[in-house]
Amino acid sequence: MMLELLQAPSRQAATLDETAHRPWPLPGGSWIMGQTWEDLLFAHWRVDAAALRRLVPTGLELDEHDGSAWLGVTPFVLSHLRLRGTLPLPLVSSFPEINVRTYVTAGGKPGIWFFSLDTSSRGAVEAARRLYRLPYFHARMSVEHRGGRVHYSSTRRESGRPFVFSGDYAAAGESFTAEPGSLEEFLTERYCLYAADERGLHRAEIHHPPWPLRRAEAKLDLNTMPPDGLELQGEPLLHLSERQDVVIWPLEPV
16 A cells, blocks of 8 residues: 555656657646546447537537547546645545546547536545536445456435446456547547636646556446436447556646
């Protein structure tokens, strides 16, 4: 545990050694935050673009791949959270998180629009809402590893309607990186996030190595995470990534 806390900062900083895969150059200025994402499930559904468009702010172009828009639900464990120049703190730097997202572009930079981000860390909720203008929510969450599978559950606290995710998942294939132009690249290789408030649209740059992906299989017992106005139909496209180290820049106006 302590060795991991000591090694994480160098792993996160070393992500900057690999940049050729980025669709645009690294941003100027310094990144301010390091994170590691573990046991991340990408569960993606094709959704009606017109219905999705109504939920995305003006100023963002909704991205489609081969004529389809996509909604992603991504449960994972965020670990080794730290500010640049500091070590991750034991106990408080790791916690589960699940986000609901789609894919958008502004100013020629494809990125992620989050409909919601749920986590068990109340401190992370408050900090992310204030610093990144993101729709974070406090949730009761549990993650267990049993029989080679990740068992994941989340229930949003103090919500007007149930936002619940419950299921288990596991890898079902060998590791690969997405081919240029592929659907997998479209869904995963995103190097900024977008947020909006009363002052307008904002962007935060992100960097990480190419995603190490594996095909996955999952048993989803309950998933009411999508925003109101969207219904998920059919089976999701599933990918798993065991670990991704990430650095993040501050939020800037678009």
